[in-house]
Amino acid sequence: MSVDSRPFTMTWNEVCARRLERHALSAPSTDMRPADIVTAMAGTHAQVLSAAELGIAQRIEGATRVDVREALWNDRTLVKTYGPRGTVHLLPARDLGMWVGALSAVPYSAPSSPDLRMTAEQTEEVIAAIGDALAGAELTIDELSEQVIARTGPWAADPVLPAFQGMWPRWRQAHHIAGIRGVMCFGPNRGRKVTYTNPRRWLPGLSPMEPETALAELVRCYLHAYGPATPQRFAHWLNAPVSWAVDLFASMGDRLEKVEVEGAQAWVTAGDTAVPSGPPEGVRLLPYFDTYAYRVGNHPAELLYPGRASERVLRGNFQVLLVDGVVAGLWHQRRSGRRLTVTVEPLRPLSPAHHRELDAQVGRVGEILQAHPELTIGEVTVGGHA
Structure with missing residues (x-):
């Protein structure tokens, strides 16, 4: 790692602006495709697929949920599988x-x-059975x-x-491990039922990268999306041991560079210290789990969730109102046919310009979800992930 005694310094505002830009939240991209957006986000949480569709389409000018579905099920440029923390993610096929x-x-x-455990040999046997x-x-x-047990x-x-x-x-305790190992991913739903398949059916050349190289590339991908960051934050993002993450960062030597943020x-990846010239700006409505990924990757919490946001939003999986790079409220949508009622609860005063941007964002949500939206400013009475 860099041993420079005078590290590059960044302000919190510069970090916010940098992350907004890299997540295509400062302005929707005009030339990126869904797989490019998912790469920029270091994976997109997809436990609720409709939320992932909204989060990705928001970042591409003129895109709708149909474009994301095309990338996933027809173009096969996205794969729905198990990613960081063993949770369901969309990942770029490439x-x-x-x-x-x-x-x-x-x-x-x-x-x-002990009553739940499988031996290492049994785990490998299950993973092989799933892939087969x-x-x-x-x-x-x-x-x-039935097939695994047989x-x-x-x-x-x-x-x-x-x-x-x-x-x-x-055997189900090895279910997500099979996804992580690359022998299982999600297939298209069969009616209301989820299906699984082997990604090699669609990606016949799939070959796992050598672990040391792959881990270094994952650190680079994470730091590009969420840096500056620490090994502790990286461990939290992966749900991995902190000591292991510290050793991993140390093993990368001068491929990483130390920076200082507000002391x-x-x-960051060595040389990756560029920051946007302007301050973080813009109003965005982040969907479920997009918020979670933004929170897991972004710290410190007291700066990302200032004031009432730390009490109202931080502990739940809410859809959030993002204003100038920080959480400034929460929102919820309810659909009835083609009608989409969007309730936004600001937790700080919004300027007239912010209200105009909010109107535009609600309209964009309706466009993406192919519905007719109506905006209401008021209290969100449902709990997180409702």
Whole structure:
């Protein structure tokens, strides 16, 4: 790492402006495609796919949710799979080898209870069975379960994992690991049922990148989207051990550069210290989980969530009103046919210019979701992720 005793300095406003620009939130991109946007975001959280569609389309001038669906299911430039923190993400198909190589090398904790655990050999057996079962098919979870148990043994069927309305079979604890290893991803829904398939059906040349190279590239990707950052923040983003992240950053030597933000030390990729010439500006309505990714990657929380936002928004998964790079409120939408009611609750006074931008943003949300929006300023009464 850089040993310069006088690191490059950035203000919080410069960091905000830099992140807005890199996330295509300062202004929608005129030349990026959905896969480019997902790369710029270091992956897009997709636990609720409609939220991911909105978040990606917002960042591309004139795009709608249809463009994101085309990229995912027809062009295959996006893959829906398990990404950082073992959660559902959209990832660029062209970078899947890097993600698989890097995430497969991240340490994870096995279940603490001996009654739940699988041995390392059993885990590998399940992952191989999943990849084999999906090699030429799109299967629902029940169909996949039958195939995995048939390929492994009755031990895989033991109902030991607490689930929403019962118990899941033992093999399910390796479900997301199979996604991280690159032998499973999501397929198109079959009616209301989720399906899974092997990404090699669509990406026959898929090959995991060598772990050391992949991890270095993942750090670079993360720092481009969220830097300046620290190993501790990177570990939080991945849900990985802090000590492991510290060692990883140290192993990259002079490929990383130390900077100082408001008196605190952080890191960027070496030479990547450019900041926009102007201050962070703009009103944006961030959807579910887009907010979560922005929060996980952006710190410190007291600057990103100033004033009432720290009490009202920080602890829940709300859709947020972003004003000039910081959280200034929350919002919710309710759809009835083609009508879309958008309720925005500002947590600070908005200027007339901000109100005009908010009107435009609500109109843009309606365009993306192919609905007729109506804006109401008032309290959001639903809880997070409702």
